[in-house]
Amino acid sequence: MNQNGVKIQEKTFLQKLKLQQQLFYMSAPLILYVILFAYIPLWGWTMAFQNFKPARNFFQQEWVGIKWFLFLFKDDNFLKVLRNTIAMSLINLSFGYIGAISLALILNEVKERFFKRIIQTISYLPHFLSWVIVSGLVASMLSVEDGAINQLLLSLRLIKEPIMWLGEPKYFWWITGFTYLWKEIGWNSIIYLAAISGIDPTLYEVAEIDGCGRLKKMWYITLPGIKSTIMVLLIMSIGHILDAGFELQFLLRNGLVQDYADTIDIYVLTFGLNSGNYSLATAAGMFKNIVNIGLIFLANFLAKRMGEERLI
Numbered sequence: 001m002n003q004n005g006v007k008i009q010e011k012t013f014l015q016k017l018k019l020q021q022q023l024f025y026m027s028a029p030l031i032l033y034v035i036l037f038a039y040i041p042l043w044g045w046t047m048a049f050q051n052f053k054p055a056r057n058f059f060q061q062e063w064v065g066i067k068w069f070l071f072l073f074k075d076d077n078f079l080k081v082l083r084n085t086i087a088m089s090l091i092n093l094s095f096g097y098i099g100a101i102s103l104a105l106i107l108n109e110v111k112e113r114f115f116k117r118i119i120q121t122i123s124y125l126p127h128f129l130s131w132v133i134v135s136g137l138v139a140s141m142l143s144v145e146d147g148a149i150n151q152l153l154l155s156l157r158l159i160k161e162p163i164m165w166l167g168e169p170k171y172f173w174w175i176t177g178f179t180y181l182w183k184e185i186g187w188n189s190i191i192y193l194a195a196i197s198g199i200d201p202t203l204y205e206v207a208e209i210d211g212c213g214r215l216k217k218m219w220y221i222t223l224p225g226i227k228s229t230i231m232v233l234l235i236m237s238i239g240h241i242l243d244a245g246f247e248l249q250f251l252l253r254n255g256l257v258q259d260y261a262d263t264i265d266i267y268v269l270t271f272g273l274n275s276g277n278y279s280l281a282t283a284a285g286m287f288k289n290i291v292n293i294g295l296i297f298l299a300n301f302l303a304k305r306m307g308e309e310r311l312i
Contacts, residue, residue, distance in 0.1 A: 048283040068283035078284065081267045084173075084260055088244040091177035093237055099185040101230065104192035105218050120193075123186025131247035138179055139252065142166055166252060169260040176248055191233070192226055199225040228309035235303060235311045239296035242288040264288050 017024060048069070051062040072078045103123060110116040126134070141148050142165035150162040165171050203221050212220065246265035253261035262270075264284055272281030296311070303310040 045282060045286050047279050048286050050279055052279045052282075054278070064279075068280050069287065071280065072283060072287060077262075078267060080259055081262045081264050082242075085242055085244040085263045088173050088176055088249070088263065089241045091173055092180045092244065093241070095177050095181040096184060096188055097230075097234070097237070099181050100188035101192055101226075103185055104189040104196060104226075105222060107189070107193060108196050108222065109214055109218075120186065120189075124190065125186070126183045127187035129183065131245075132251065134179060134183055135248055135251035138175065138248075139166065142175070166254065167256045169257045172252070172257045172260045175252070176245070179248060180245070192229065195226040195229040196222060231303055231309040232311055235296060235299045238299040239292050241295055242292055 046058075049063060049065060051064050051067075053061065107116055107120060110119070142150075144150065144162045144164050144167075147162070147165075149165070150159070153159045154162065163171075165175060199222065203225075204217055207217050207221055242264055244263045244265075246263060246269075249261050249263050250266055250269075253266075264287075268281045268285050271277045271284070300310045300312050
């Protein structure tokens with residue numbers, strides 16, 4: 001019913017589809033792509049409940065129930081990689097959020113547009129480098145013999161002898177964390193800058209009349225203004241807690257730091273391709289994805305209970 005009391009007939013799905021057929025044609029390839037590469041491969045999860053042998057067809061496989069899932073939680077190697085994955089994910093999440101939000105706040109305070117664009121461009125260029133190149137740069141910078149980090153610390157007399165950064169397990173998690181921060185800080189800050197640009201400028205003018213400085217305007221206007229964006233991105237990031245990465249850890253790992261470098265993705269590669277135990281590798285990958293999905297719904301539920309912006 002409209003304001004005049006006239007009944008408005010709702011359009012059916014087919015009528016809406018006919019009116020918006022151009023949008024449907026544009027989205028059809030993406031929908032087909034998702035179905036083909038995201039949903040159809042889920043059939044492979046059945047291997048986690050089998051003693052899978054590549055030479056046999058589906059009906060000849062031996063079904064073992066949850067045997068491989070039980071094996072995972074009894075396997076010391078899997079518990080180690082689970083610890084490493086969670087630790088590195090939390091470090092990346094903390095560094096990534098604090099760094100990206102801080103950079104966005106700082107760039108928002110830069111009034112010279114040319115200088116602001118230069119800083120922004122320099123900060124997000126590393127995002128376009130592959131992890132192979134980044135790992136090579138990190139290994140070169142942390143080299144014992146002629147690495148720039150050791151040379152700098154020696155010249156400042158902060159250390160007496162070069163440190164074997166990539167040979168000490170206690171440094172590995174932090175190396176990956178700072179590397180991720182350097183590579184992604186500029187790219188991640190773009191969405192926060194976009195959210196900041198949507199804040200009403202008159203709020204800053206009123207705050208300045210009331211005597212607020214830059215820090216107070218950041219705290220009382222900018223951060224509350226992008227609060228919903230922060231919450232939505234946080235919920236999405238929590239859903240990737242078990243995705244600590246693969247390329248950087250795989251390329252920087254060695255025998256000295258292997259117990260602290262291996263992640264679930266490396267574990268899946270080791271048992272899936274190298275050892276040929278496809279069922280165990282599938283079970284590990286399935287466990288990771290189910291936990292990630294559960295964490296998204298949990299984070300969304302908690303955000304709803306606290307009255308914050310939510311994803312669903």
